Amino acid sequence: MKIIVSIGGSVLAKELQPEKFRGYANVIKEIGKNHTVFIVTGGGKAAREYIGVARDLGSDEATCDFIGIDITRLNARLLIAALGEIAYYEPPLNYTEARTAGLTGKIVVMGGVTPGQTTDAVSAVLSEYIGADLLINATSIDGVYTSDPKKDKEARKFETMTPHQLIEIVMKTEMVAGANSPIDLLAAKIIERSNIKTIVLNGENPQNILDAVNGKHRGTVIEKIKTKKK
Ligand code: UTP
Numbered sequence: 509m510k511i512i513v514s515i516g517g518s519v520l521a522k523e524l525q526p527e528k529f530r531g532y533a534n535v536i537k538e539i540g541k542n543h544t545v546f547i548v549t550g551g552g553k554a555a556r557e558y559i560g561v562a563r564d565l566g567s568d569e570a571t572c573d574f575i576g577i578d579i580t581r582l583n584a585r586l587l588i589a590a591l592g593e594i595a596y597y598e599p600p601l602n603y604t605e606a607r608t609a610g611l612t613g614k615i616v617v618m619g620g621v622t623p624g625q626t627t628d629a630v631s632a633v634l635s636e637y638i639g640a641d642l643l644i645n646a647t648s649i650d651g652v653y654t655s656d657p658k659k660d661k662e663a664r665k666f667e668t669m670t671p672h673q674l675i676e677i678v679m680k681t682e683m684v685a686g687a688n689s690p691i692d693l694l695a696a697k698i699i700e701r702s703n704i705k706t707i708v709l710n711g712e713n714p715q716n717i718l719d720a721v722n723g724k725h726r727g728t729v730i731e732k733i734k735t736k737k738k
Contacts, residue, residue, distance in 0.1 A: 509641040510544045511721060514631035516647040517552025519711040521583050524554070526590070533590035535714040539721050540594060540615050546606065546638060547617040548631040549587055549599075555579040573623030580619030580627055587617050603637045610638060628695035636702045643704050644720055645691060646711025651728035652677060652690045668729045671700035690728075699730060706730040 513536070520532060539545050555576040562572050584599035596614040600606040602621050609616045618634075620627050628645065635643045649657070650665070652674060657663040666673070675696045681689045690708055691699075699706050707720050709727025719725050 509721075510546075510638055511539065511642045511644065512546045512548065512631050512635045512638075512640045513539075513644045513646060513717055514548045514627060515550065515587075515711055515717075516627075516645075517550030517555055517580065517583055518648040519552075519646060520549055520587070521552040521554060524586075529586050529590040532587060532714045532717075533592075535718045536587075536591060536615060537594060538718055543721065544610070545615050546610060546634055546640070547584075547587065547615065548627050548634060549580055549583040549617060549619050550627045551576050551579040551583065551620070554582075570623040573620075577620035577623070582619075584617045584619040591615060591617070603634055606634060607638055625694050626692045628692040629698065632695040632698035632704060632706075635704045636698060640704065642721075643699070643706040644717055645706060645708045646714075646717050647690070647708060648710070648712065649690060649708075650710035650726060652708050652730070656681060666728045668731065670732055671696065671703065671706075671730055674730050675700060703732045 515532060520528065536545060536547060558575050558579055559572045562575050581599045588595045594615055596609040596612060596616045599618040600609050600616060606616050606618050621630055631643055631645065652666050652669060653663040655663045674691065678689050678691060678693050678696045707725060707727050707729050709716050709720055709725050711717060716725060720727065
């Protein structure tokens with residue numbers, strides 16, 4: 509299979525520790541034995557801190573985004589360092605470079621590409637562009653909920669859902685200021701238009717990513733319901 513794993517900065521670089529990066533690298537190496545893997549890394553706490561300072565200094569939002577992108581690429585570089593020889597030597601700057609880098613047979617690790625979005629969207633577009641069979645979104649929550657579980661005790665987790673349901677949930681969450689959306693709206697739209705099989709799972713423990721590749725996980729599967737032809 510061709511698999512894209514999007515690792516949120518919130519889990520990869522919660523604290524900047526070599527052991528964390530080694531843990532994800534070991535799991536990626538394992539997946540890479542049987543599958544073609546591309547990784548997209550998020551920015552996490554450092555990105556938020558840098559963006560916060562830039563904003564206080566009067567930077568416009570696009571400039572803040574460029575700073576965020578730089579941090580996602582730094583995290584990509586650290587993961588490349590942890591992967592060693594089996595990884596492509598630097599994070600590609602765009603999708604074409606990523607696809608070309610993939611032709612070397614190395615594991616490609618990249619961060620953000622353009623302002624106005626997050627790495628969720630990057631991983632969705634990359635999935636389209638390389639024809640991925642599976643997109644795994646490893647994040648700090650363990651799936652997609654009916655509402656924000658941090659604020660609503662009644663929130664229930666979806667085991668499976670359609671891309672259309674995902675868009676509805678994301679739109680509802682994004683309308684509330686400061687809400688934690690499980691995936692950004694652009695990514696949800698891309699997942700829908702190309703019907704990319706996506707699993708949103710808790711990535712705090714890297715082993716969960718490997719388990720999901722092997723069909724065992726407790727996250728949410730986003731997939732169009734297949735209709736049977738008569
Ligand atoms: P992330 O994808 O990490 O966003 O990008 P996030 O919401 O902080 O997610 P976690 O916490 O890692 O899970 C960090 C920032 O980088 C910029 C945005 O400002 C984003 O908030 N960015 C990232 C872009 O502008 N474009 C991209 O393609 C990627």
